[in-house]
Amino acid sequence: MISKEILTYFFSILYQESGLVLDESKKYLIETRLEPIAAQEGFESINALGRALIQKRSPILRQKVVDAMTTNETYFFRDQRPFTIMKEEVFPALIKAKEKSKQIHIWCAASSTGQEPYSLAMMVKEMGPKLAGWSVQIQATDISEDVLKKARLGIYSQHEVQRGLSTPYLLRYFTQKGLTWQLKPVIRDMVRFRRLNLLSNLSSVGDVDVVFCRNILIYFDSKTKQNVIARISDLITPEGVLFLGGSEALMGIKSSLTRIGTAQGSYYKKSTPNKGNTEKTVPELKRRGVCQT
Amino acid sequence: MKVLVVDDSGPIRKIMGKMLRRMGFEVLEACHGKEALVQLEKHPDIELLTVDWNMPEMNGIELLEAMKTKRGSEPKPTIVMVSTENEKSKIVRAMSKGANEYIMKPFTEEILTEKLTFLGMGGSKNDKR
Ligand SMILES: C[S@@+](CC[C@H](N)C(=O)[O-])C[C@H]1O[C@@H](n2cnc3c(N)ncnc32)[C@H](O)[C@@H]1O
Numbered sequence: 001m002i003s004k005e006i007l008t009y010f011f012s013i014l015y016q017e018s019g020l021v022l023d024e025s026k027k028y029l030i031e032t033r034l035e036p037i038a039a040q041e042g043f044e045s046i047n048a049l050g051r052a053l054i055q056k057r058s059p060i061l062r063q064k065v066v067d068a069m070t071t072n073e074t075y076f077f078r079d080q081r082p083f084t085i086m087k088e089e090v091f092p093a094l095i096k097a098k099e100k101s102k103q104i105h106i107w108c109a110a111s112s113t114g115q116e117p118y119s120l121a122m123m124v125k126e127m128g129p130k131l132a133g134w135s136v137q138i139q140a141t142d143i144s145e146d147v148l149k150k151a152r153l154g155i156y157s158q159h160e161v162q163r164g165l166s167t168p169y170l171l172r173y174f175t176q177k178g179l180t181w182q183l184k185p186v187i188r189d190m191v192r193f194r195r196l197n198l199l200s201n202l203s204s205v206g207d208v209d210v211v212f213c214r215n216i217l218i219y220f221d222s223k224t225k226q227n228v229i230a231r232i233s234d235l236i237t238p239e240g241v242l243f244l245g246g247s248e249a250l251m252g253i254k255s256s257l258t259r260i261g262t263a264q265g266s267y268y269k270k271s272t273p274n275k276g277n278t279e280k281t282v283p284e285l286k287r288r289g290v291c292q293t
Numbered sequence: 294m295k296v297l298v299v300d301d302s303g304p305i306r307k308i309m310g311k312m313l314r315r316m317g318f319e320v321l322e323a324c325h326g327k328e329a330l331v332q333l334e335k336h337p338d339i340e341l342l343t344v345d346w347n348m349p350e351m352n353g354i355e356l357l358e359a360m361k362t363k364r365g366s367e368p369k370p371t372i373v374m375v376s377t378e379n380e381k382s383k384i385v386r387a388m389s390k391g392a393n394e395y396i397m398k399p400f401t402e403e404i405l406t407e408k409l410t411f412l413g414m415g416g417s418k419n420d421k422r
Contacts, residue, residue: 080410158379158397162404166411167388167395176381 002031006050010034010065013053017066018143019199019224033068067144071219074112075163077119078214081265082243086210087123089262090241094209095130097239102134107208109198109232110216111140114151114191115164118183120212121190122173139205141196148193154183198228202235209237215245222252229255233270242268294414295338297321299329299356300345300375309343309375312402316409326351330359339370341414343396346376346387357390368393371412375400 010030014020022030031046038049041061053062077083094104108117117140124136142148161170161181174181196204198216211232217225233255236242242257244250250257250268257268296318298309310320321336323329325348333339346353353374360372374392378384384395394408409415 080407159401159404162397162400162408164407166408167384167392171381171385171388179379 002027002034002046002050006047009050009054010069013062014066014069017062017199018070018197019221019228020070020219021221021224022069022219030069034065037064037068063145067146070144072112072144072147073215074115075160076115076165076169078116078164079246079265080164081246082212082214082267083119083123085243085262085264085267086120087127088264090210090267091127091130094239095134098209104134104136104210105206105208105237106136106138106210107205107212107235108138108140109196109211109213111142111147111151111193111212112144113147113156114140114154114193115156115160116140116212116214117151117191117193118154118187119164121187122169124190125173125187136190138191139208140191140193141205142193143195143197145195148195151191151193152188154188155180156182198232199224202231205235207237208235209240211236211240211242214243215248217244217248226253229253229257233257236270238270240270244268294340295319295321295336296341296343297323297329297332297336297339297370298343299323299326299348299353300343301325301348302345305345309405312405313343315402316406316415325349326353326356326359329356333360333370341371341373341409343373343375344392346374346378346383354387354390357387357392361391364391371414373408373412 007024007027007030011022014022034046034049038044038046041049043049043052049065052058053065098104106117106120108120111117117138121138124131124138140151142151155177157180161174170181173184173187175184196202213232217228220228229250232242236257244267246265250259256271258271259266260269294317296313298306298313298320300306300309301324306322310322313320318341321332321339323332327350329342329344330351344353344356351359353376357372357374372392373394373396374387375396375398376387377398379397387395393412396404396408406415
């Protein structure tokens with residue numbers, strides 16, 4: 001049994017490293033996730049693993065522990081709705097707005113094992129001629145090296161390729177490898193994966209037109225949420241949009257983003273100077289040198 | 294909405310039936326392709342079929358072939374193949390014979406629900422936000 005002191009210690013490093021908040025109700029989760037790590041690293045118990053971490057700094061072990069405690073649940077075209085909105089509203093709008101540069105930057109901010117960015121990549125591929133001559137960049141980042149490793153390989157189990165993925169897409173974009181399925185290079189090459197902690201400096205991401213930051217805010221406390229959203233919205237271009245998870249919203253959070261409700265669900269848009277929220281938006285746009293007025 | 298579950302395994306028919314009923318379907322059953330054709334004659338309002346591959350009398354592919362002539366270019370009723378056959382070439386074959394979706398066994402209720410949603414057949418109880 002994990003001691004209260006050690007449990008609290010694990011929660012505190014998780015919070016420090018990733019901003020994720022867990023409480024005692026998740027004790028069983030911590031136990032099942034950390035037991036294999038304790039065993040692998042030669043500790044006789046989770047308590048011993050915890051004590052070792054308290055006693056000496058070991059960034060690698062610390063990272064492993066943090067990785068194990070995070071939830072990586074994801075699947076292809078998760079919830080469908082955001083992807084429908086992307087196809088029917090966001091892409092057509094961006095194609096108009098970015099006519100000159102013909103460049104669209106997409107960022108999946110907590111991409112886990114890759115299903116989310118790859119769904120976007122398949123969708124872009126399907127749009128074919130509509131995007132001929134355009135450069136669509138998809139960046140995918142996550143705090144966990146483990147999930148990034150799997151994402152880069154693009155190899156999924158039979159169960160994973162059935163979750164959310166339609167059969168025509170499976171046949172078109174995957175190669176069967178024994179019991180697993182691997183995404184073809186045409187899709188894999190469209191996505192760039194790298195490690196990035198949302199609590200750290202995000203400037204390496206650059207300007208982005210579309211941000212998928214889904215099913216991660218729910219694990220943050222309101223202070224962390226506020227902080228992360230403020231820094232993400234700084235990167236979003238004036239015509240850009242943000243998608244959150246199905247049970248996430250920016251209620252009670254100050255930002256330069258406005259909620260757009262559609263029949264398919266909602267997303268967020270950079271507020272324009274003439275549409276509400278002028279107070280915060282105008283200086284924000286001026287700072288970015290894009291304000292015309 | 295009527296669905297016909299075509300599978301020679303009683304337990305599978307039972308599980309599938311349960312899942313589909315939960316989604317709001319009225320469920321009919323058939324043990325093999327021939328029975329399925331009889332049911333289709335009796336109930337022309339069947340809108341969806343889930344079809345196993347390996348069955349006695351008439352297997353799933355033969356059923357697809359038999360239905361292809363009847364369905365013509367109309368994609369109705371919708372057909373979802375549900376089978377332990379999990380080789381890509383087999384899946385390609387079923388799709389080319391007229392299946393609209395393919396589910397590899399074992400599968401979960403979530404997978405079935407999602408796949409039916411692609412086909413616009415999510416059922417009334419499936420409007421999750
Ligand atoms: C539940 S998954 C969501 C995956 C995907 N966005 C989706 O909605 O299906 C959450 C991911 O967030 C990552 N994560 C947790 N804390 C993070 C942080 N501080 N910075 C970046 N990623 C983080 C986890 O490693 C995990 O892969």
